[in-house]
């Protein structure tokens with residue numbers, strides 16, 4: 001049998017180890033930072049191409065609108081020309097001039113739009129490909145973030161449940177031992193107890209533990225590891241927990 005006094009501290013240490021592990025998991029959740037960084041880099045590296053594609057798209061939209069408006073006017077004027085609402089020859093001549101100008105405008109605008117569409121075809125395709133990649137990465141990041149938030153809530157609950165068992169474990173340990181344990185926790189920033197391994201070294205920092213120290217530990221004395229300061233504990237042979 002292990003020393004009972006130290007064994008009770010070991011049980012407290014096991015709870016603290018679990019709490020530390022939960023905390024570490026919560027701190028290392030994947031919230032999609034990598035995907036967002038890659039998306040940002042893609043956008044930066046291709047800023048010129050993306051800006052050009054955006055400007056071209058806008059220009060194409062403007063040309064389409066211009067052409068649509070000219071066609072609308074044309075239709076209106078042609079209607080006026082044949083519905084008998086205009087009779088003066090001067091007005092008819094003026095309307096015919098307008099129609100001719102509009103027809104010209106439709107043709108040149110259409111030519112301009114088609115030429116721009118052709119000349120920007122390759123860069124537009126490249127830009128679309130990059131935009132799709134960026135959108136996909138952002139979508140992945142959103143998914144990862146949502147998943148991490150869910151996991152974080154679960155870990156918080158687990159932390160609460162595990163933490164609730166701590167007080168009773170602590171109350172079973174002698175004050176003097178708690179002080180040594182807490183000092184070691186403060187010093188290491190994590191655990192306050194280390195197991196002596198079957199290879200006779202400190203399970204936390206790896207330093208050799210001499211036989212005479214092991215004997216003192218077996219006798220149940222509060223013994224900090226000379227290297228890391230953790231309270232040493234040794235399992236009796238064959239003892240599992």
Ligand SMILES: [Zn+2]
Pocket residue numbers: 194202203204205206207225226227228229230
């Ligand atoms: Zn150590």
